[in-house]
Amino acid sequence: MSYRAPVSDIVFTMRHVAGLDRAVADGLYGDLSVDLAETILDEAGRFANDVIAPLNREGDKAGAKVKDGIVTTAPGWKEAYKAWTEAGWNALPGPVEYGGQGLPTLLNSACVEMWNAASMAFGIGPVLTHGAIEALEAHASDDLKSRYLEKLVSGEWTATMNLTEPQAGSDLAALRSRAEPVGDGTYKITGQKIFITYGEHDLTDNIVHLVLARLPDAPQGTRGISLFLVPKVLPDGTRNDLRCHSLEHKLGIHASPTCTMIFGDNGGAIGWLVGEDNRGLNCMFTMMNNARLAVGLQGVAIAERAYQQALSYANERRQGRAIGAVEGMSPIVVHPDIQRSLLTMKAMTAAARAICYMTAEAIDRAHLEQDPARAKKAHERASLLTPVAKAFSTDIGMEVASLGVQVHGGMGFIEETGAAQHYRDARIAPIYEGTNGIQAIDLVTRKLPLSGGETVHAQIASMRAVVTRLLKENVPAFGATASRLRDAIESLDRATSYMLQAISSNAQGDALAGATPYLRLFGLAQGGAALAETALAAHALSTSGDADPAHAGRIALCRFFAENIAVGAKGLEDTVLGGAGFLQDATLALAS
């Protein structure tokens, strides 16, 4: 079973949850119309289906290979990447000034979902290039911009993020790579970096590494880290003093080369400072926020892919007899337990997609909104939603991929089926670009306090407004959606108050102890509210004469989420409100 981009679900979510129409009406997106957006997405979907998706299984089997520092990607990958950049897909969100199409993050996010659903190992490469483009645009000198941005925007060159070192992963304060000023404006970079995605490959002639390193006499900790641009090939055409030492042997995304990079074996790799001295982490955060949403979209993507594969299998595989059927075997999709699995998969995927697209729209509005107060609100909304988009979506990516294996029964455990690859691939997304635990801590300790809690309260108010609409419409097909969703949102509200209180009273332990269940609770309430928005839109369209049967399906999916998934909210609230009490004897419990 290959992938078929779900463009109509994507567009429906963009319009009725992420507010595409409103953004267009507000003039945020310039010439882009809803119709044009749909046309672009149709085209992107076709490319994802026809060119990228067929590479996925072969890429997994062949993997990326390294020999003498030269990395070879899997058969067909080079050609596919070339076709992809030539069709302009890499340039879609890039700045117009450097040859990009300047299209919104929201539109590109839908594309990122499709590239990654077609193949996560393919899709992750451009995520890093796009992050680098943003970081350079925001912080680099005009000279560096003019030298590098055009080729990164087109995709003729790719970029990487070199953060992690063996002793410095989640904790970048421990970083040791060094940069010595040469005196001519360049720096000599030395150090070892690990887990560098597409750190070396044969897709392009040059690779632009963004490297975190310390200047001599820089302060200790995160305030002594600077960012450098270190190209594989120097402007004069010679090779820089950097190399791929080895590739990791990974659980999944085998076609994506994960490199250990050595800088400065022969005296130092030549690099240029990006932004100010010792402000490297700030520059990197520009890059990471973009990448975090993109990784969240990978969660959506792998979930969608796994769902499609499981649904297809369930429609074909015959075992047992449906209730009421007279003879013969029925396709397993008719069995209630399989339907529960498939609906869980689809509902969680749809909820995560909606959260990611909402985040993308907030990012766009933060950049493009003329009114400073509104722009600030959008910026804070994006900041609030980004960790949820990253962690909730990647958790569900894993859960959905696992359900996908289960729907296949024994065939799911056989690699040839493909379901197992999704289960393996999905496992990285909760880890990279900041583990989901880090995301939860970021949400609770940095994002909830934004504007004194106003940002999160406004978000909760927007969820409550959906419940008000549900109650007003009072549609029987929605079942218990309104009350289940209201309960979930009130749980979120109480848990939020608890967290804000814990932070303001310096009870950091209580906040940290419940951060992960809090984030999940946020995802359930926000995801449920978002699906209710799609369902209300579907209901409105139905009653106004649109006979598309998908509308009834959207209502049923929303109802399923509220009645079967959002009901987990109360248990999560209980957990959050339990605070750090459980940590008291944790050491004994873990030792025994």
Next chain:
Amino acid sequence: MSYRAPVSDIVFTMRHVAGLDRAVADGLYGDLSVDLAETILDEAGRFANDVIAPLNREGDKAGAKVKDGIVTTAPGWKEAYKAWTEAGWNALPGPVEYGGQGLPTLLNSACVEMWNAASMAFGIGPVLTHGAIEALEAHASDDLKSRYLEKLVSGEWTATMNLTEPQAGSDLAALRSRAEPVGDGTYKITGQKIFITYGEHDLTDNIVHLVLARLPDAPQGTRGISLFLVPKVLPDGTRNDLRCHSLEHKLGIHASPTCTMIFGDNGGAIGWLVGEDNRGLNCMFTMMNNARLAVGLQGVAIAERAYQQALSYANERRQGRAIGAVEGMSPIVVHPDIQRSLLTMKAMTAAARAICYMTAEAIDRAHLEQDPARAKKAHERASLLTPVAKAFSTDIGMEVASLGVQVHGGMGFIEETGAAQHYRDARIAPIYEGTNGIQAIDLVTRKLPLSGGETVHAQIASMRAVVTRLLKENVPAFGATASRLRDAIESLDRATSYMLQAISSNAQGDALAGATPYLRLFGLAQGGAALAETALAAHALSTSGDADPAHAGRIALCRFFAENIAVGAKGLEDTVLGGAGFLQDATLALAS
């Protein structure tokens, strides 16, 4: 990080949850004393740690290989299997009459957990041999017993279960393999079987296949299936007409050869009927119940292994600074979010272990109890608990293994670390020996109605009795355990009444739709009650002067489970009580 068998936790659970002391006092276990049991388990633990565990990673890398129908196991496996049988471990639960030690299922279950924690791919082989011994003991002719049981009991030969065919997995009614009577008491077996665990290997000289096939003119469906013993090597020393066609390329348990078996390419493999004509499924069920508990124990085992590995990493890896620490990096185990992950892993593992051991004791009592009324009750309790032991434990096996990867951060995704192997290996257990969906349906439709619901109600009463004890003891260190647990048990009680009502009123859809969340709910309530039993025992020992710090740890773990995991019960109850409503437009939701 290798494996260290947690013998003291195992013994504590056997004594204070599974009632080892009571069973010994009741004379159920003959000469076996609690001390002797502990000595045996210490010895088994040592074997698992020292001989089997070191094979696990190499077995994963090398895998089992097939060439021209000959299967070669990974380096070292043959020697380890030989040492294991020679030390008498295969014979431990076997009938004394055929050279076994006749030790209880409870004791063997603890061993099965340890073999599988050391290596799931190793542990699964003997599970099938033991199932075959039980099936032959219960149903085979004396002639077959005398020819095969001794060597199966010692482990000199192994056995397999040949059920699945390409078109017949969960639905055995579709089975096509055929058996023609030769006239001399033997049958010629023809057909293809898939997913045959250890169907061919080089560990032993002979392999005894138990094969389901149809006699000529047998009725259609499951009532026309008979069971045959089909040895690889015939009594006269010649090779039987059967062969391994190929091995599956699997996600995990690479060292366990999963074979496609061809019977009767050259006229028919010679077999002997086991039990009566057309009653093969009955015979097979004897085998499968044993195997289901064993697979549940695999869930416990992989969870324990993954937990140990994650704890070890969390104690070594330094990142970030603990709250209150002044300088330097702290081991990540001090961070509240990591502690939550580790406690979740350990608490779920302990709960699943307790449920499996309770099930094992019930199986023993069903066989060994002299009083027929008590034996019947024990049999029904075992029947009720078996699907929970299988499905709940294997689900948590997967969840814990996934958390284990996450605790490792980026290193978790690298195969060399070993956490990824657990994540891959764990994925099979919810699938084989009846998918967890099948287990849930079995629980709800066949097990809840036992004795008109009395069996399940007695089980719930036993959980309530634990809450009564908790309330009476009223120990501050238990936190909210009593109330959280009471809530979970009352949720289970209401969900049970709903299910019994649905079944008796023929609302099959409602029962089937909620079967999976119902089973999870059962596991949470039962697991919480079981952990409270260990905590109450730990508290009693502490107050009577036993200064072992593990006791405080057991109380903390019980509290953590009640306050952080059992709180999910209400959401599951809501889901169950929602019935089949969500299925109404499911087809539309899945199509859209």
